[in-house]
Amino acid sequence: MxxxxxxxxxxxxxxxxxxxxxxxxxxxxxxxxxxxxxxxxxxxxxxxxxxxxxxxxxxxxxxxxxxxxxxxxxxxxxxEGKPEDLGPPSMPGMSLSTGDCDSGNCYSGDVYADCCMPCSRWFAYGGALIMNRDLEKEVWLSYDDADIGRQVMGTHDAGMDWSGGYEVRIGKYTGCGTWAWEGVFWAIRDTTEFQVDNTQVTGNLNTVLEDAFQGLSYDSGGGLSNIEDYFNNAVNHRLRRSSDFYNVELNLFQDPTMFSCNTGCSSFSVGVLGGVRYFRFSEAMSFSADTVDNSYTGQADEVYYDINVSNDLIGPQIGFIGNWTHGCWNVHLGSKLGIYGNIVSQDSELYGANGYAVVDNAASPNDGQAFDLSSSRGRVTFLGEIDLGVDYRMFNCLTFTGGYRALAVSGVGLAADQIPQNFEDFAVINDVQASSDVILHGAYLGGEFVW
Incomplete structure (x- = not known):
């Protein structure tokens, strides 16, 4: 139990x-x-x-x-295989991109991205120009009647010299730095003068236009007198010419590395360009005669033959930009080509202090009319430009540049083209001549700032 x-x-x-x-x-x-x-x-x-x-x-x-x-x-x-968090790598003067365009960084994982291809950044350029233009076919104006074969003054004697100008540009990168748009303005102006007096000739100082002047008369106070009486046997002949060039562009272009890239390595790139351009070329010519002295003070005995011509071009253009970059240096080659509508205008006057010269020919349909004419016409014009230069990036935000530029314009009107063979034929004078070419070329030097 x-x-x-x-x-x-x-x-x-x-x-x-x-x-x-x-x-x-x-x-x-x-x-x-x-x-x-x-x-x-x-x-x-x-x-x-x-x-x-x-x-x-x-x-x-x-x-x-x-x-x-x-x-x-x-x-x-x-x-668990996780690396120790040591923070992002860094390089002196550079920051690692986030890959976010909205934040200003465009290329994730590329330590050079911020300095090479900035995104949403502005740039501005300012520089100086020195340029010259080619000469048109010369028109002779004055001669020595004791030596008819000796031409003493022509349109080339007051041709354009090397002239200074300026250029400004402002623009902004877009598309993560692969594209940029820019506005461009540059201008060049030149005025030249040439005189010859009767002490420089053996005989009388006369004008080659004496036959063309037949039919025009001017009254200096003693009644109408043929205009050739003021230009022939003159004390002084004076020629003044001016050439003005104005250029405005708005362009969108690809591969703007010429403005910003400095990665310390060599590279070559080619981009395209498209935009619109307004180009104005105006020229003035004044051929004057004084029968009393060498000083032009607006007296009634002084006569002036003035021609003013303007060409206003506007139209689209395309082009390319090539860059070869090595470290801080960059060589760029660019070209532009456009087709433009051109409004060519001309004003022609022959006058003195007492008024305009008039047609003094009873057989002319323009008898009694003043020689004060204005007219214009439209035509198609082509403009091409080539630009070769060298850039040096001194700082991340500052680049200096210099080079050579040439423009060729076809189908423009020049002042010398408007001189008629018969000054009383107003229909011919009002039919604006616009079949000449102009080449403008020279050097430029400036600096660009990026922010």
Missing amino acids: KTFLLVPGALAGLLSASALFAQSPGDIYQSSAYRPGATYYAEPSAPAKLWSQPTSNVSYKPEASLEPVQGDKAYMDAL
């Missing part, structure tokens, strides 16, 4: 011990401290107690109050 009672007692004690053991899990599942990044496992299910032990599994959750052990994060990151 005693032995029978010991067996149930031992079994009850064993079950009680098992229940107590299930209520207190061993330390092999308990972290000594919370380690971020470590993986934790739910504890095993405990056997059901004989006195209402829960049968659901329990997941272990570390207490929020536990503090991480210093150095454990780096240790665990190393175990």
Whole structure:
């Protein structure tokens, strides 16, 4: 009987011990401290107690109050293969791009991107020009009547000299620095003068236009006299000419590395250009005679033959830009070609202080009319430009440039083209002559600032 009672007692004690053991899990599942990044496992299910032990599994959750052990994060990151965060690489004077155009950085992962191809940046250029134009077919104006073969003054004697001008540009990069638009303005003006007096000739100082002047008369105060009487046997002949060039452009062009790239390596690139141009070329000529002295003071005995011609071109243009870059240096070659509508206007006057010369020929349909004529016409004109230069980038935001530029314009009107063979034939004079060419060429030097 005693032995029978010991067996149930031992079994009850064993079950009680098992229940107590299930209520207190061993330390092999308990972290000594919370380690971020470590993986934790739910504890095993405990056997059901004989006195209402829960049968659901329990997941272990570390207490929020536990503090991480210093150095454990780096240790665990190393175990999981994560590199240590040492910060972004840097180079002197350069920053790593983010690849976000809106922030101004365009090329992700390229340490040269910010200095080479800026995105959404402005640029401005200012520089000086010195240029000259070719001479038209010369028209002789004065001669020595004692030596008819000796021409003493022609239109080339007051031709354009090397003249200074200026150029300004402003623009903005777009399309993550692969494109840019710019506005361009430049201007050149020149005025020249040439005189010859009767002491420089053997005989009389006369004009080659004496036959063409037949039919025109001018009254200096003593009645009408043929205009050749004021130009022939004159004391002085004077020729003045002026040439004015104005250029306005709005262009969109590709590959603007000529303005900004300085990566320390060699590269070659070619881009295209498209835009619109307004080009104005005007020329004035004044051929004067004085029968009294060498000074032109507006006296009635002085006569003036003036011609003013203007060419206003507007139209589209296309072109290309080629760049060869090596470090801070860049060589660029560009060209532009356009077809333009040209409005050619001319004004012709022959006058003195007492008024205009008039047609004094009863047989002429223009008898009695003043020689004060204006007319214009339209025509198609072509303009081409070539530009070769060298750029040197002194600072990230400042580049100096210099080079040679040439423009050729076909189908323009010149002042000398408007001189008629018969000054009383107004229909011929009003039919504007516009079939000449002009070549303008010279050097430029300036600097560009990027911000």
